[in-house]
Amino acid sequence: MPETLIKVDLSQSAYDNDMVHNRWHPDIPMVATVKPGSDFIVETYDWTGGFIKNNDSADDVRDIDLSIVHFLSGPIGVEGAEPGDLLVVDLLDIGAKPDSQWGFNGFFSKKNGGGFLTEHFPQAQKSIWDFEGLYTKSRHVPGVRFPGLIHPGLIGCLPDPKMLATWNAREQGLYDTDPGRVPALATLPFGPTAHMGRLSGDAKAKAASEGARTVPPREHGGNCDIKDLSRGSKIYFPVYVPGAGLSMGDLHFSQGDGEITFCGAIEMAGWVHLKVDLIKDGMAKYGIKNPIFKPSPITPQYDDYLIFEGISVDEQGGQHYLDVHVAYRQACLNAIEYLKKFGYSGAQAYSILGTAPVQGHISGVVDIPNACATLWIPTKIFEFDINPSAAGPTKFLDGSIQMPLSPDL
Amino acid sequence: MPETLIKVDLSQSAYDNDMVHNRWHPDIPMVATVKPGSDFIVETYDWTGGFIKNNDSADDVRDIDLSIVHFLSGPIGVEGAEPGDLLVVDLLDIGAKPDSQWGFNGFFSKKNGGGFLTEHFPQAQKSIWDFEGLYTKSRHVPGVRFPGLIHPGLIGCLPDPKMLATWNAREQGLYDTDPGRVPALATLPFGPTAHMGRLSGDAKAKAASEGARTVPPREHGGNCDIKDLSRGSKIYFPVYVPGAGLSMGDLHFSQGDGEITFCGAIEMAGWVHLKVDLIKDGMAKYGIKNPIFKPSPITPQYDDYLIFEGISVDEQGGQHYLDVHVAYRQACLNAIEYLKKFGYSGAQAYSILGTAPVQGHISGVVDIPNACATLWIPTKIFEFDINPSAAGPTKFLDGSIQMPLSPDL
Amino acid sequence: MPETLIKVDLSQSAYDNDMVHNRWHPDIPMVATVKPGSDFIVETYDWTGGFIKNNDSADDVRDIDLSIVHFLSGPIGVEGAEPGDLLVVDLLDIGAKPDSQWGFNGFFSKKNGGGFLTEHFPQAQKSIWDFEGLYTKSRHVPGVRFPGLIHPGLIGCLPDPKMLATWNAREQGLYDTDPGRVPALATLPFGPTAHMGRLSGDAKAKAASEGARTVPPREHGGNCDIKDLSRGSKIYFPVYVPGAGLSMGDLHFSQGDGEITFCGAIEMAGWVHLKVDLIKDGMAKYGIKNPIFKPSPITPQYDDYLIFEGISVDEQGGQHYLDVHVAYRQACLNAIEYLKKFGYSGAQAYSILGTAPVQGHISGVVDIPNACATLWIPTKIFEFDINPSAAGPTKFLDGSIQMPLSPDL
Amino acid sequence: MPETLIKVDLSQSAYDNDMVHNRWHPDIPMVATVKPGSDFIVETYDWTGGFIKNNDSADDVRDIDLSIVHFLSGPIGVEGAEPGDLLVVDLLDIGAKPDSQWGFNGFFSKKNGGGFLTEHFPQAQKSIWDFEGLYTKSRHVPGVRFPGLIHPGLIGCLPDPKMLATWNAREQGLYDTDPGRVPALATLPFGPTAHMGRLSGDAKAKAASEGARTVPPREHGGNCDIKDLSRGSKIYFPVYVPGAGLSMGDLHFSQGDGEITFCGAIEMAGWVHLKVDLIKDGMAKYGIKNPIFKPSPITPQYDDYLIFEGISVDEQGGQHYLDVHVAYRQACLNAIEYLKKFGYSGAQAYSILGTAPVQGHISGVVDIPNACATLWIPTKIFEFDINPSAAGPTKFLDGSIQMPLSPDL
Structure with a gap:
């Protein structure tokens, strides 16, 4: 078996795992370094770090402090990666943690996050989905059963300081157009709940106050929530910092296009088996601004x-x-x-x-x-x-x- | 062979064919009546009625008067259809006219229609696509060749007076927010170029001045430009007037999602072999506001x-x-x-x-x-x-x- | 529209059409010549030349003289084709004759041809299948309806004299092991019902007495009855004689693997739109003995x-x-x-x-x-x-x- | 996680695992009993019980004693199953053992088993295939890499005494037509290498001498080597004995139709997560003699x-x-x-x-x-x-x- 570079213990707080972080910042130290061409395994928490439980109450969905998300495993350094390269990531396989064969879906209260149809479904609700090998079904949503299109909702490389500044400025600008809006127009840097991996002391405090929130997808990919970025696919990520700094999390057993329920897809803790490689100077060679990818040959097939x-x-x-x-x-x-x-x-x-x-x-x-x-x-x-x-x-x-x-x- | 209910002669002006119309209005007379369960063929002009030519100049794309579109064949009455029913339409097959084995694609000038990327491509441009059986390729766009995903860009039933009024009011409202905008925010009723089928005299003049333009998709379907509504698919249309009044046109040999070039997909003149049936009171039974459909079992397949x-x-x-x-x-x-x-x-x-x-x-x-x-x-x-x-x-x-x-x- | 090289008139006996033949022989004259890269249309009879009728009796299936089959359109010469080349054939499209939108399927009597399950179904039976655009259904077999996977059951190039001799010798050898068997082990040359195209007189008589029957698939392809050789596919045929001599017929609207009913698939008269090209010396380059092909991107899709x-x-x-x-x-x-x-x-x-x-x-x-x-x-x-x-x-x-x-x- | 009903230790001889057997016989005791509707995991050896090694020599392929195969895990009893029922088996997931991420393929010597092309490849050869998540590639066969279509080569229920007698009689009859043939025409009961699970003493000796070999597929399914019986599929097995007695093994990471190399597909040790249910009296209800099945929605997709x-x-x-x-x-x-x-x-x-x-x-x-x-x-x-x-x-x-x-x- 390939090496497990990052392990997570679901009985431990994600804040206590120093190979995890929940903000984007170039100063977050790499937690491991790999060679191009190598493959390895990364374990991840679910995006809330275990806050949502496998039970029959939506209280946790209602009460969650959304400033804590998303708990990402990484960043992982890749030898020889330089700004301007493309980091080629093969998602060789993805699965749920063996001791956690379930996931959750829900709608946030309009007062705490909302969602695509929050005007129609303004209250917190939750459904639990049990996994049965390749399939899932829910005790709260009868009559449906389908195989998983397993994928990471969130994966990408660290931004450099300039890109980070751009992100924060443009999102602050939007936020400022209607600062009192509920739900908010954007999620801004917020130090108190930041988890900056292995940063500590003043360096941590500084980075925490600047770190971009993980909610939106951006130029580096990040929280794209693209269901088709599923196990078996191949992704080409822009590299901004030496070593690339690849992080990932927010695993989904399945999701519909749009992730319209926001909380979220079928959210799970799990592992990713991946392989990395480089295309030197690939951003310029191919005119790449955002990631591009090729879908998996193994996805659930429907003809109707x-x-x-x-x-x-x-x-x-x-x-x-x-x-x-x-x-x-x-x-x-x-x-x-x-x-x-x-x-x-x-x-x-x-x-x-x-x-x-x-x-x-x-x-x-x-x-x-x-x-x-x-x-x-x-x-x-x-x-x-x-x-x-x-x-x-x-x-x-x-x-x-x-x-x-x-x-x- | 099934009966050809509506014929078009590409050498004749579409305005001279009284089984054609280019506005939506409940007063447009049915040009034929069919029984539920019957199948028949309908020929159509291309959406511009033949204005765009198979040549190597984009002048026609630049110069077209867009108030003339779309030339639709119909309306066809279905016996027994009543408001509230669903009209079930099987697109049994679709093809180009045998003597017109080509189509066009282009971008309008920003001053005359524009398009999705009009800021980037503000001038009129055109490409001609030749059909080779199931396939198409272009002398203006080398290196690509693909089978057609043939579909009608525009198909739907006549609105009733109330729905027509709703359409015109809401689009006028939007238009009025920025009446001078180029391109315009909406296309409003415009009598001078209206073709109201078999209406004539005052009745025609009145309907022409009220008839909704055919450009936007609306509750009845209409100009949806959904590439997946392709030959072999089955569509369930809301019925608003007695007899339903089904019209169609704007055939596409192929199109990408969004029809981003606007002028348009690969636009062609052709024929549709279709079959109609009814689900009585289907709109209420199934809670239908817009059409729903099932895709064709025969579409070009790609795995990569x-x-x-x-x-x-x-x-x-x-x-x-x-x-x-x-x-x-x-x-x-x-x-x-x-x-x-x-x-x-x-x-x-x-x-x-x-x-x-x-x-x-x-x-x-x-x-x-x-x-x-x-x-x-x-x-x-x-x-x-x-x-x-x-x-x-x-x-x-x-x-x-x-x-x-x-x-x- | 491309040129129709060979026309057939369904009201005329196939024997009276000199662009048709029902035996394989190198002496059959080319009926047309085309350039590599050109596309054209070929019309064909159904394999029996119209013997089986659209009615509700299986008498014709019982009574047919099977020595008359298959009526093929061709041979077509390709400029520059030489023995050892590969003839690349694109099946651009295939359809039924507009005035003949139906096909037949049946089982021969065990005494006259038999079939795969002739011990279980020893009597002549027939079903008629009506075409409805892309779909077919039968008044004799209720409850099924499916889109056509339209293909030629039979297509290939003329053999050279040596290959013809090989065919006849090996099939005679098999036949001779049990000459009285019903159904026979093989179909041997049979002059009386041979149609040798434009051959006449002694040349015809000689060729008719030698001409290989069209029933089995052989090295050149021929009567492969491969359902996946459908419209949209690309085939690479071995060339044995100067000009290649491509012939085709036995069109099927649909067929299951094996063509187990033998009489046959859904058999129809129709047309093929095809394009030809050459790979010079392709047989040696690629080690080709039998045809190879690439399937169509457009075939009916099933996931279940x-x-x-x-x-x-x-x-x-x-x-x-x-x-x-x-x-x-x-x-x-x-x-x-x-x-x-x-x-x-x-x-x-x-x-x-x-x-x-x-x-x-x-x-x-x-x-x-x-x-x-x-x-x-x-x-x-x-x-x-x-x-x-x-x-x-x-x-x-x-x-x-x-x-x-x-x-x- | 579901219970692992049967475990195998790859460092232990399969003969020492009493939940494993290598012959079919109704007397082999059930090793576990489950309720209809339950799901569970079964581990299996590779078909040779670990004889073939991950190395660069084909000596093991040449030297193997083929009378030892196949080592199957089971039989598992299902509560309420009776002769005439259908046992419905959902293959929820299948994988390689985590500590054994590789498989083998090879050709037996013509003198020891042979294969489909043994006249062309008469000597023992081997290739090793490494797994990389969903994919496999081989250090011995460069230039190819593909995702696994993982399936059990062998799965089925115990025969009753009458069926067992039928099997042995008809295979003996064939064998006797050419008893000296190499490779043999059939594999006959052979006590010395039989592993009869938990049978012991005289009962074991008797059953071992009668037990049908596991090589051929038969009415119960068994060694069908159907690549499409892959993880995610659903199978309906005939039941012959009370409790059904389901056994399985011979896992394949991938295989081509025919398993033409015989030794074999990509053979591996692994686990199967499965679920069982019953259709009472299903054999008569549906006229079932051999298993039927529905394919998986998750299989590698190819369009070309x-x-x-x-x-x-x-x-x-x-x-x-x-x-x-x-x-x-x-x-x-x-x-x-x-x-x-x-x-x-x-x-x-x-x-x-x-x-x-x-x-x-x-x-x-x-x-x-x-x-x-x-x-x-x-x-x-x-x-x-x-x-x-x-x-x-x-x-x-x-x-x-x-x-x-x-x-x-």
Whole structure:
């Protein structure tokens, strides 16, 4: 077996593991160094460091302090990596920790993070998904079962000081346009809950006060939450600092395009088996600003989908100009209404869209003023037939099973 | 062979064909009536009614009066269809007219329509794509060849008066926020170039002045430009008027997600073989607002993609809040920069994204403040290897072939 | 549109069309010559030249004189082709004749041709399949509908005299081991029903008496009946005579692996749009004896199959040594028994295996003494659920529809 | 994690593990009992019980006593299972033992087992394949790398006495037709090397002398070596004895259709996570004689193949009657000749066909006298382009790396 470079002990606080960090900063010390061409294993906490539990209450989803996320394993140095190179990462395999064969999905309260449909689902809710080998199902969302499209929600290299400054400046600028907004427009540096890996003392304090939050995806990749970056795929990351400094975490057993439930996909603790290599000066050679990647040859295959359309007219009939965000929200709401006809609660339908390998396509984006987005639901994830028929829908679910909900206090 | 309900003669002006119309209005008379369960063929003009020619000049793209589009064949009445039903449409097959085995793609001038990347490609350009059976290639964009994912860009049923009024009101409202904008924020009713099918006299004049433009997709479907609504697929359309009134046009031999080039996909004149059926009261039974559909079992298959990421930070570094439109634009621009390294001009790369069956995914839409979109390019459409390698890219094209460009006058 | 090199008139006897032939012989004159790189269209009769009719009687299947088959269009000469070259053929598209949107499938009587399961289905039976755009269904086999995997059952180049002699000698040798066998072990040259294209007089008589029958696949390809050689695929054929001499026919709208029903797949008259090119001296360069090919990017896609196993123990319990033929027969018989539980007659089930895109895999061929073959039935071709369940099968069919059968006279 | 019902210690002889057996016999005691609906893990030896080593000599392949195989884990009893039921087995996941991340492939000497191409490769040869997460590659076969299609080569339930007697009688009958043949026509009961699990004393001696060898696939499934019975698939097994008695082993990391190299696929020690359930009286309900199954949604996907044809004319030009075995052998030999043009030795090419997920189709089986078989090689498994071109093949390999060969002593 390849070496496990970074281990995590799920019974230990992530803050006590010095090979973990939860901010992006060039000063965070490498915790290990590997040679190009080598493969190794990295263990990770779930993105909350174990805060969300395998139980039937959404209190933890309601109460979590979101400034603690995401707990990342790394940074790992790669010998010879220099700014301007491309770091080639093969995700050779990914899995859940053997002693933690489950994951969670949920919606944050609108007062604490919110989500894509927070106006429709403003309270904290949670579902637990059990893994059964390659498959998952939930005791809170009956009637669906599907194989995992396992991937890291978050992976990327350390920024250099200039890039870090750019990130912080532009996000602060946006934040400042509406500082009181709930949920906030952006997550800004926040020292008190920062975990800066092996930094300590003044160096830590300084870096913690500057470190970019891990929430948004950025030029380096980071928290892209791209479901297709799954085990078996190959990624080309921009390198900004000597040694590259690769970190990762936020593993997902499965996720729909958009990660619309925000808390989040099917979130899990686990391990990544990866291999690294370099393309020297690759950023200039290929004109690379953001990562590029090639998908895995091993992903769950579906030939049949039910596809929902949405346009950029909002729930109140308001007309938006080529707004794909609004269009996708309409497609999602349309799908939820449809699934409710089969007996699902709205929350359960929303959870399915957040967890199952649904596709979200930007179908049309020039036909003024309406963008058109499509949401693709694989029909085979259901244990019953969800196709339309002349007879109309059958209620396969009787509503006796519901998702835990914890009202705001 | 099934009956051809509507014929078009490409040597005749579309305005002279009374089974064609270019506005949406409930008063447009049905041109034929069919029974549920029947199949038939409908011929269509290309969306411009033949204005764009198979030649090596982009003058027609620059000079077109866009108020004439789209020329639709229909409306077709379905016996027994009533408001609230779902009209089930099987796209049994679609093809180009035998005497018109080619299509066009292009970018409008920013002064006349623009497009997704109009700031980067502000001048009119055009490429011609020849069909070779199932495949297409272009004399203006060397090095790519791919099978068609043939589909109607535009298909849907007539609105009722209330829905028509809603459309016009909300689009007028948006338009009025910036009436002088170029390109305009919306296309408003415009009588002079309206073709109202078999309406004539005052009835025509009245309807022409009210008829909704065909440009945007709306609740009824319409100009969705969804590449996956391809031959072999099955669509469930909302019905608003007695008889349904199904019209279609804007056939595409192929298109990438987003139809980013706007003028347009690979646009062609052709025919649709379709079958219609009804789900009575289907809108309420299934909670349907917009059409839903099931994809075709026969589509070009790819197992290998090169995938580009984009985030909602614009070309000037401006930070946008979860804006998928901006994120997808960045993904597209990233792909264009990449393809240029192999010898393509920016315009040629842009054309490939507009014509080939590239996928555009809404990958992450909750990680404030950045949306993440991905653009998937199937590697097999290229006649050479476009994958990254340690050696760097090879210039397979020498730049001797370029796309026609017609500067603004 | 490309030129139609060879036309066929379905109201005319194939014997009266001098661009058609039904034997393989190097002396058959080319009927047209094309340049490498050119594309063109070839029309073909169905393999029987129109003998089998679209009706509800199997008399024609029972009574056909099988020495007349297959009616091939060609041979077509390719400029510059020489023995030893590879002729590269792109099957750009294939379709049924517009005025002949149907095909037939059937089983020959054991006394007149037989078939793979002739011991179980010894009498002539027939089913007619109607085409509906990309799809087909049969009034004689209810409950299935599927898109076509359209392909030529037979395509290849003329043999040279030496190869012809080899064919005839080895097949005569086999025939002579049991000359009275019914069905025969091989089809030998037979002058009286030979159609030698543009040959006439003594030259025709000589060639007719020597011409290899078109029934078996051979080194040149020929009657391979490979369902995957479908429209969109690319084939590399060995060239034996100057000009290559490409002929084709026996078009199939769809077929299962093995073409087990023998009469045949879904047989149709139609057209092929193809393009030819050359790899000079390609046979030696690539060590080619039989054709090789690359499959089409456009084929019906299925993600779900029900798979039946068979081993090389025959119906009477007899043990055969690694005999894949016997193993596949068992897999087919197992599938037929299964389908009968849902209400199909054995004949209908057999027809489904012969017509639908079922796969037949040589799964294990070394585990003495049993070969293992698998038969893959795509579940989506059925209009009902054929998966096993705890509740047991439901009879979806009531037996009121049966396939025509014509007893031996 | 689910319970591991059966553990194997690779440092211990398989004969010392009483939860393992290497013959089929109804008297072998169940080693564990599970309830329908439960899931659990079973570890297995490789099929030789560890005889073949991870080294660079083929001596072990040459010298192995093949009467010792296959070492199976089980039998496992299922509560409530009765003869006539179907045992539904979900292969939830399968993997290699963590401390044994490699597998072997090889050809037996013609004098000791042989193989599909033993006349062409009569000497013992071996290749070792290292696993890298989802992928494998070999230090003995350069230029190929592919993800595993992991499956058990052998799985099935215990026979009852009557079935056992049938097996032994029919195989003895075949054997007796040529008792001196090398390799033998069949493997007969052989007590000295039998491992009968927990049987001991006279009961063991009796059962050992009667126990059916594990080599051939039979009515119960058994050694089917079906590559598509991969992790994620669902199998329906006939039940013959109370409790079913499910055993399994012979895990493969990957295999081509036919397992033509015989020793074998990529053979490994590992574990299976499985779930069992029952369909009461399922054999009669569904007319089941051999197992049926549904494939996994998670398998390596390929869209591009190079396909080789073979017909039932043997290497000496001998004509066989619809013999798929001969036809597939020709397709394999054709592929080997082709691959040699790129620099592979024949043995390396043969190994690729035995290990990679190549497909073997029974393409035509009625066109007397020639069967037609096709061999499908996925082009993406190669690190270079193996497609034909006008320029001819490039020798990507220089022959410096060869497979170990151990001549007969």
